[in-house]
Amino acid sequence: MTERSVVHSTFVIERLYPAAPSKVFFALSDPDAKRRWFADPDNPMPSRHEMDFRVGGKEVNAGGPKDGPIHVYTATYQDIVHDQRMVYSYDMLFGATRISVSLATIELFAEGTGTRLVLTEQGAFLDGHDTSETREHGTGVLLDLLGAFLASNS
Amino acid sequence: MTEPSVIHATIVLERVYDASPARVFQAFADPRARARWGTPSTAADLVYDKTDFKVGGLDVSRCGPRGKLIYRVETRYLDIEPDQRIVSTELVCEGWNRLSVSLITVEFQALGASTRLVLTDQIAAFGGKDMVAGSRAGFNAALDNLAAEFMAETADG
Numbered sequence: 483m484t485e486r487s488v489v490h491s492t493f494v495i496e497r498l499y500p501a502a503p504s505k506v507f508f509a510l511s512d513p514d515a516k517r518r519w520f521a522d523p524d525n526p527m528p529s530r531h532e533m534d535f536r537v538g539g540k541e542v543n544a545g546g547p548k549d550g551p552i553h554v555y556t557a558t559y560q561d562i563v564h565d566q567r568m569v570y571s572y573d574m575l576f577g578a579t580r581i582s583v584s585l586a587t588i589e590l591f592a593e594g595t596g597t598r599l600v601l602t603e604q605g606a607f608l609d610g611h612d613t614s615e616t617r618e619h620g621t622g623v624l625l626d627l628l629g630a631f632l633a634s635n636s
Numbered sequence: 637m638t639e640p641s642v643i644h645a646t647i648v649l650e651r652v653y654d655a656s657p658a659r660v661f662q663a664f665a666d667p668r669a670r671a672r673w674g675t676p677s678t679a680a681d682l683v684y685d686k687t688d689f690k691v692g693g694l695d696v697s698r699c700g701p702r703g704k705l706i707y708r709v710e711t712r713y714l715d716i717e718p719d720q721r722i723v724s725t726e727l728v729c730e731g732w733n734r735l736s737v738s739l740i741t742v743e744f745q746a747l748g749a750s751t752r753l754v755l756t757d758q759i760a761a762f763g764g765k766d767m768v769a770g771s772r773a774g775f776n777a778a779l780d781n782l783a784a785e786f787m788a789e790t791a792d793g
Binding site: 486 | 641642644646710712715717720723725727734737738741743756758760762
């Protein structure tokens with residue numbers, strides 16, 4: 483029997499964007515807009531992207547290196563408050579191995595003419611396949627890509 | 637209107653049960669057993685409308701004071717390792733109002749002939765109610781009830 487382990491963690495990332503909360507929310511919730519910035523910088527061409535943005539709806543993002551295992555991100559939207567908040571759970575698979583399960587909350591607060599985004603991610607990292615530090619770094623990179631997308635569209 | 641901020645918390649509960657990991661796991665896997673021990677008190681009730689214990693499966697249940705099941709819970713199973721681990725999410729609603737979402741990890745570890753259970757509830761609460769305290773009290777009561785399940789078995793045998 484395989485020895486199992488779980489490491490639980492919580493990290494919080496904040497970003498200030500020069501766009502109104504409604505524009506940030508649109509970039510996070512519209513499939514075509516999200517496809518333009520939500521990509522793995524190392525493997526920018528996902529083989530599959532599906533998004534059904536409603537409570538109970540799913541998002542699937544699959545891709546990966548040519549010679550490596552496919553990485554599959556599958557999320558379920560659990561709570562949505564238009565222009566203010568979304569809560570979603572997701573798991574990450576490397577090939578057939580589930581490496582983590584997470585609960586993420588994104589809150590948007592108007593600040594001047596811009597938006598403060600606060601992302602809180604509560605994670606369970608399974609069997610030592612990945613770490614919270616790596617995930618926090620990767621999530622920060624994605625939020626910077628969102629920032630660049632918003633800046634280029636303002 | 638701006639919604640109140642989300643409250644995040646992590647609740648960790650541990651128990652040791654006088655039963656094997658396979659037996660304790662089974663008490664989570666079987667929805668009839670869960671409806672029995674998952675009810676926090678004799679004044680409360682827990683009814684499953686839909687159960688599907690598998691990765692990707694969804695359970696829908698209602699709970700609350702007996703005869704007034706005001707809470708609706710959607711449980712989604714994300715990771716199941718038989719006799720070792722269950723990871724799920726729980727969305728709690730009252731009417732159309734969503735109150736909280738939890739990521740729940742239950743680990744089953746053999747301790748001699750007994751089982752050490754660790755339940756980790758990573759909760760995001762946004763309904764205005766004190767869902768963190770409510771969740772802690774509910775799981776504490778349920779895990780105490782679970783011990784009674786195995787004691788009854790020993791007495792019957």
